[in-house]
Amino acid sequence: MPLPVDGASPGASAPQFPARAPSVQDLEMKLQEAEEENRRLRLQLGELRSEEHEGDNSSRCSQRSLTEKCELIHVAIVCAGHNSSRDVVTLVKSILFHRRNPLHFHLITDSVAQRILGNLFRTWMVPSLQISFYNASDLKPEVSWIPNKHYSGIYGLMKLTLTKALPSDLSKVIVLDTDITFATDIAELWAIFRKFTGEQVLGLVENQSDWYLGNLWKNHKPWPALGRGFNTGVILLLLDKxxxxxxxxxxxxxAERELMNMLSTSLADQDIFNALIKSSxxxxxxxxxxxNVQLSDHTRSEQCYSELADLKVIHWNSPHKLRVKNKHVELFRTLYLTFLEYDGSLLRRELIGCPSDKEQExxxxxxxxxxxxxDFRRERLASHRVHLSFLPQKTLAEDPTDVTLVAQLSMDRLQMLELICRHWEGPVSLALxxxxxxxQQFxxxxQASEVLQSRTNIGYHVVYKEGQLYPVNLLRNVALRNAQTPYVFLSDIDFLPMYGLYDSLRKSIVQENMAKTPKALIVPAFETLRYRLTFPKSKAxxxxxLDMGALYTFRYHVWEKGHAPTNYAKWRIATTSYRVDWAPNFEPYVVVRRDCPEYDERFLGFGWNKVSHIMExxxxGYxxxxxxxxxxIHMPHAPSFDISKFRSSENYRLCVQTLKEEFHQDLSRRYGSAALKYIAAERNR
Structure with missing residues (x-):
């Protein structure tokens, strides 16, 4: 069945998964056991073939791998939209987990999926993996004339165009839907091309439902097919032939012939493939x-296997995904969830005996x-996978005064999201x-939050964990780079903006002529020590x-110098904006143009991450x-792991001091004499 595409059908939305009992390690062990069973069976099969051809030259072939060592395997996938971009990652993980050959993925994508997946694969840095993108918009004219009732829409027809879309020198390719999970090495499937004979150019699995038999309901009239027909979730295409x-x-x-009677396709490309196969x-x-073990409410997939070792590919060809009716659905759910939550960084392993990139090593x-x-320098070299727009996000219309709230967070600050949404109605760019x-928990x-689901102007950009130190400035830069507005409000996730701040900042951007003058507009920061606070509705x-002791100026009791230059005494009576001078350790929260200098990513964990940015x-000249x-207003929370480590570890503090000195030197090289005052201030403090 063709892939689901965002927004095509209410039933195509991502499922709600129940809490998992087994750990990822347990499930991985089960997969490895199944893989070993597969290898044992293949070895037995090889021995049988060797006995059959003993004394013949072909016996040497039976001792070789089914696929040549380091042979490049080509895989094509059509993927469109935010949700399908998430689905395809699980498919890719399952392939990478089992593979022993270099891979080349050919991705036919819309602009949304290309942006997301292009950045993801660039930051994933998997050895022996090539990625090529093909613009789905260029292929739309090829299939847009075909009426299609399937929820996949126009993208569900694009596999028909692959002979034209893919490079002319590419001779064969495996084509997969996004809702596929591999339970074995894809090289085994690739090796089946060698079995094609005569006029055979398509490798397909028989449809495991009665759809094409036309007996699912009264007056059901499917497209013509050979018997039960074939499912196009997994296809071997011999492109040259x-x-x-x-x-x-x-x-x-x-298609033209059948559409005269059928008027539209019900199962997108699958209908056309089957009609063509019936005639040829x-x-x-x-x-x-x-x-292609097909899991949906109308399939008879149980007839295809008797043990886990029999499974090669599981196809979740149902909008209900994990809620399909199958007596082994719990087993399949376990397999799927294993790859869904599997640490993708573990899949960066090099292929033994094949060329690899040694640059990072x-x-x-x-x-x-x-x-x-x-430790800081080692983790600074780490490449963090970044999945942009993890949830659907609408592209914002151009607005010369618009401003995005930019912040970063980890799982322990997730509860702040709904609160911030209630205080800030404008765009938000978050790095998680x-x-x-x-x-997957996020x-x-x-998806269960009515507040978050009602917002389409929030970009959630997932940065996957790597190492022990929190890459705070990397996260800030990811959120900053992916803001869509000309201006950004650089905040932190544990601050609640005053009501109406979004509109107030837009007016200030105009009043301060920020389009022509480099400025950083400081939003004064306060804090409460109370977990329950009646949030002030005005400055008064x-x-x-403040006077009653329910609020304080931010960090006045532990780090006063961080915000003292804001001059809170003057702010109390101010009715117009006022300029302040930089001072050592100043780290206010500011509104700037999106093209401002980025944060210095050498600063990890706690210490000097915002200070260095304000200094730059x-x-x-801002x-x-x-x-x-x-x-x-800053809301109270338990100390982070990194601040606790900073306070308890002398080496941690020594390293932050070393990084500060190196930053000063780099700043002097970039800005010359203008940066000398920072070194002088550091020496005189």
Whole structure:
């Protein structure tokens, strides 16, 4: 069945998964056991073949791998939208987990999926993996004339165009839907191309439902098919021969002929494939059914296997996904959830005996293990996978005064999201630092939240965990780079904006002429020690709460110098904005143009991550301007792991000091004499 596409059908939305009992490690062990069973069976099969051909030259072939070592395997996938971009990652993980060959993925995508997956694979950095993208918009004219009732829409027809879309020198390719899970090495499937004979150009598994038999309900009239028909979730395409026999003309003529009676497709490309095969059955090599075990309410997939070891590919070809009616659905759910939550960083393993990129390995070897900052420098070299727009996000219309709230968070701050949404109605760009399993917990949380579901102007960008130190400035930069508005409000997730701050900032952007003058508009920060707070509705209410001791200026009792230059005494009576000077350790929350300098990513964990950024803004000539009627309030929470480590570890503090000194030197090289005052201030403090 064709892939589901975002928004095509209410039933196509991502499922709500129940809490998992077994750990990921337990499930991985089960998969490895199944894999070993597969290898044992293949070895037995090889021995049988060897006995059959003993004394013949072909016996040497039976001792070789089914696929040549380091042979490149090509896989094509059509993927469109935010939700399908998430689905395809689980498919890719299952392939990478079992594979022993280099892979080349050919991805036919819309602009949304290309942006998401392009960045994901670039940051994933999997050895021996090539990625090529093809613009689905270029292929739409090829199939847009075909009426399609399937929820996959126009993208469900694009597999028909692959002979034209893929490179002309590509001779064969495995084509997969996004809702596929592999339970074995894809090289086994690739090796089946060698079994094609005569006119065979398509490898397909028989349909495991009665759809094409036309007996599912009264007056059910499916497209013509050979018997039960074939399912197109897994296809072997012999591209060179398909081009030779005029595939494009063949499927077009078939579609035109059948549409005169059927008027539209019900199962997208699958209907056209089957109608063509019925008229030319010699084109098909029928794959064993375990290469596409189809799980939906109307399939008889149980007839295809008797043990877990029999399974090769599981196809969740149902909008209900994990709620299909199958007596072994719990087993399949376990397999699927294993890959869904599997740590993708573990799939970066190199292929033994195949060429690989040693660049990162060489950079690690150059590090000095005696360096007090060794851990910081090592983790600074780590490549974090980044999944942009993890949830659907609408592209914003251009607005020259619009501003995005930019912040980062981990799982322990998730409860702040709904609160911030109630205080800030404008766009938000968030970087979430999560493990693969936590990303799925977040997904369930967001999909169950009416507040979050009602917002389409929030970008959730998942940065996957790597190492022990919190990459705070990397996260900030991910959120900053992916803001869609000309201006950004650089905040933290544990601050609640005052009511109406979004509109207030937009007015201030105009009043301060920020389009022509480099400025950083400071939003004064306050804090409460109370977990329950009646949030002030105005500056007057806030000042009253300050006087009563319900609020404080931010960190005045532990880190006063961080915000003292804001000049809170002046702010109390100010009715117009006022300029302040930079001072050592100043780290206010500011509104700037999106093209401002990025945060310095050498600073990990706790210490100097915001201070260094404000210092660079000042070095670059930004005016620091305090807004008189704006404020944010910090909500209390337990200390983070990194601040606890900073307070308890002398080496941690020594490293932060070392990184500060190196930052000062780099700043001097970039900005010359303008940066000398920072070194002088550091020496005189």
């Amino acid at each position: 398909l081009r030779q026999i005029g595939w494009e003309e063949m499927w077009r003529l078939t 059955p010699s084109l098909v090599y029928e794959l064993p059914c375990y290469w 060489e950079a690690l070897e150059e590090l000095d293990e005696e360096d007090v900052c060794y 630092y999560l493990s693969d399993a936590e990303a 997904l369930r949380y967001a 209410e806030l000042l009253s709460m 803004l000042d070095a670059k 005016e620091l301007v305090v807004l008189p009627n704006a404020f944010i």
